[in-house]
Amino acid sequence: MIDPGAYRATIGLEIHVALNTRSKMFCGCSTDFGAPPNTNVCPVCLGLPGSLPVTNSGAVNLGIIAARALGSQVRTRSHFERKNYHYPDLPKGYQISQYSAPLAVGGELVLDDVEGEGGRIGIIRVHLEEDAGKSTHSADKGSTLLDFNRCGVPLAEIVTEPHIQSPGQARRFLEELRALLRVVGVSEVRMEEGELRCDVNFNLVRCDEGEGPVRTEISEVKNLNSFRSVQRASEYELKRHVEAVSRGDVLEHETRHWDEERGVTYSARSKEMAHDYRYFPDPDLPPLVIDPGYADHLAGGMPEPPRAKRIRFADEFGLSRYDAAVLVADPPLADFFEETVSHGASARAAARWITGEVAAHLNASGAAISDVPASPAHLAELLELLEAEQISEKVAKRVWRDVFESGTMPRVIVERECLAKIDDPEELRDIVSAVIAENPDAAAEYSSGKDRAIGYLVGKVMEDTRGRADPRLVNDILRDMLRSGS
Amino acid sequence: MRISSDQVERIAQLARLHLEDDERERIRGDLQGILEHVGRLDEIDVDEIDPMHNPAESDANVLRDDIVVESGVSDGFLESVPRRDDRYVTTPRFVDPGSDGHG
Numbered sequence: 123m124i125d126p127g128a129y130r131a132t133i134g135l136e137i138h139v140a141l142n143t144r145s146k147m148f149c150g151c152s153t154d155f156g157a158p159p160n161t162n163v164c165p166v167c168l169g170l171p172g173s174l175p176v177t178n179s180g181a182v183n184l185g186i187i188a189a190r191a192l193g194s195q196v197r198t199r200s201h202f203e204r205k206n207y208h209y210p211d212l213p214k215g216y217q218i219s220q221y222s223a224p225l226a227v228g229g230e231l232v233l234d235d236v237e238g239e240g241g242r243i244g245i246i247r248v249h250l251e252e253d254a255g256k257s258t259h260s261a262d263k264g265s266t267l268l269d270f271n272r273c274g275v276p277l278a279e280i281v282t283e284p285h286i287q288s289p290g291q292a293r294r295f296l297e298e299l300r301a302l303l304r305v306v307g308v309s310e311v312r313m314e315e316g317e318l319r320c321d322v323n324f325n326l327v328r329c330d331e332g333e334g335p336v337r338t339e340i341s342e343v344k345n346l347n348s349f350r351s352v353q354r355a356s357e358y359e360l361k362r363h364v365e366a367v368s369r370g371d372v373l374e375h376e377t378r379h380w381d382e383e384r385g386v387t388y389s390a391r392s393k394e395m396a397h398d399y400r401y402f403p404d405p406d407l408p409p410l411v412i413d414p415g416y417a418d419h420l421a422g423g424m425p426e427p428p429r430a431k432r433i434r435f436a437d438e439f440g441l442s443r444y445d446a447a448v449l450v451a452d453p454p455l456a457d458f459f460e461e462t463v464s465h466g467a468s469a470r471a472a473a474r475w476i477t478g479e480v481a482a483h484l485n486a487s488g489a490a491i492s493d494v495p496a497s498p499a500h501l502a503e504l505l506e507l508l509e510a511e512q513i514s515e516k517v518a519k520r521v522w523r524d525v526f527e528s529g530t531m532p533r534v535i536v537e538r539e540c541l542a543k544i545d546d547p548e549e550l551r552d553i554v555s556a557v558i559a560e561n562p563d564a565a566a567e568y569s570s571g572k573d574r575a576i577g578y579l580v581g582k583v584m585e586d587t588r589g590r591a592d593p594r595l596v597n598d599i600l601r602d603m604l605r606s607g608s
Numbered sequence: 609m610r611i612s613s614d615q616v617e618r619i620a621q622l623a624r625l626h627l628e629d630d631e632r633e634r635i636r637g638d639l640q641g642i643l644e645h646v647g648r649l650d651e652i653d654v655d656e657i658d659p660m661h662n663p664a665e666s667d668a669n670v671l672r673d674d675i676v677v678e679s680g681v682s683d684g685f686l687e688s689v690p691r692r693d694d695r696y697v698t699t700p701r702f703v704d705p706g707s708d709g710h711g
């Protein structure tokens with residue numbers, strides 16, 4: 123009997139990311155998503171005879187930045203090759219890609235150790251290529267609809283080492299990669315626009331000297347367009363491979379597809395026409411020669427990567443790993459945080475407010491932080507009032523709502539609406555005795571031993587003072603006055 | 609090197625060409641002749657020579673700026689395709705998602 127527990131999942135990913143350029147890889151057509159079908163087309167991307175491609179320098183620069191962000195070595199020389207295959211959404215009959223001399227090799231992406239899914243995931247290569255058009259299969263009309271707007275859009279393909287050891291880690295890797303590529307400006311990685319697509323190469327490798335095969339044959343699951351489907355397809359493959367090993371079945375090396383609705387992968391069954399892309403250097407495109415100094419120059423202008431920023435937020439500002447992760451996951455919020463702190467606010471209070479109130483208002487309004495009148499200076503002033511106990515937490519939240527909508531400085535709002543905390547015991551005593559007089563039943567309940575009636579009375583005082591009273595002080599005064607029967 | 613009829617058939621399939629038996633034999637002969645001709649290059653010792661991947665080797669980095677240029681061919685293109693549905697080009701429905709995207 124073969125023990126499936128002696129095996130571990132081995133996953134490698136091939137990720138295609140749409141680069142954040144205005145124009146296509148080899149022609150001047152726009153890369154805008156959502157244009158009417160077949161609008162952004164020209165003789166080059168339609169593969170018309172006599173047209174010649176010219177490489178987009180912006181795409182090369184972004185490719186270099188992606189590579190350097192991953193710690194890959196940008197090669198001094200690389201060139202483009204033709205990957206030949208016939209498909210209706212590929213009008214030239216080949217895709218221009220890189221094969222024997224990719225843009226960059228090596229590198230790694232480090233995942234924080236969360237839920238045992240940390241680790242260093244090696245990168246084999248980063249290369250440039252062009253996207254194909256989009257085909258829509260219409261069931262009722264018996265035809266396939268082709269839109270070539272996407273055809274020729276610049277892509278970076280990132281290939282990992284088979285270092286990923288679980289479906290959850292595959293997902294974590296993609297999340298970290300997306301955050302990194304967004305921060306360094308390589309791609310917006312809009313999943314809903316298909317800006318990141320992923321192939322999963324999956325097999326099991328035996329970890330001991332026991333019975334059974336050393337490894338199972340690799341399944342290549344193609345063209346997954348969400349992190350969730352990468353994780354689910356990997357989970358499905360894990361189960362399928364484990365079952366095969368348990369039964370003693372031998373799997374074949376094959377290409378598979380993911381059926382999102384049924385939650386299964388299925389064989390592409392195209393063995394008899396196994397892919398043979400007949401790569402060769404594209405004679406239309408001169409090689410790329412990249413001076414290391416040029417790559418250094420581009421890398422030098424790169425913003426801080428997310429992992430470095432998380433570590434710095436924890437070390438420099440004493441944030442919890444969770445708060446650091448939440449802030450860094452949203453770069454404009456992370457900037458807002460740093461600016462708030464630079465205005466003198468306490469880092470922890472700023473982090474708590476930004477991940478709490480600030481984020482909640484942004485979510486509710488659907489606005490971006492850059493589009494609202496509230497600035498780090500506003501938040502810093504509010505936190506200063508709170509810190510000095512000039513306003514209560516409850517009032518602070520109310521003031522923030524006003525700041526968020528109007529952009530008025532917190533101190534102005536507090537003064538205009540008389541929101542400063544009431545911490546004068548004499549003043550509070552007057553308010554408390556009025557509340558006791560208005561709520562004789564609750565007062566009697568408390569006096570007869572029902573301690574929780576006090577909560578109701580504190581609530582009333584807070585209500586009457588619009589949250590300006592210090593609830594602890596109110597509590598003390600209430601007990602004192604009720605006990606003494608005054 | 610001898611090229612077989614099966615190899616010709618495989619190349620034809622990759623190129624999506626249908627060949628009759630007599631065509632296959634004729635093309636096999638042509639390819640055989642081409643390979644023999646090119647095979648003469650094997651006689652040259654190239655151990656000391658770096659491979660040249662491109663005839664424009666000396667013109668590295670022919671690049672353009674990332675600027676959008678409207679081609680203006682969109683409507684003309686749609687008028688010239690054999691079959692379309694509104695702004696889509698249409699083909700008979702093909703089902704093998706295997707080739708969709710990139711291997």
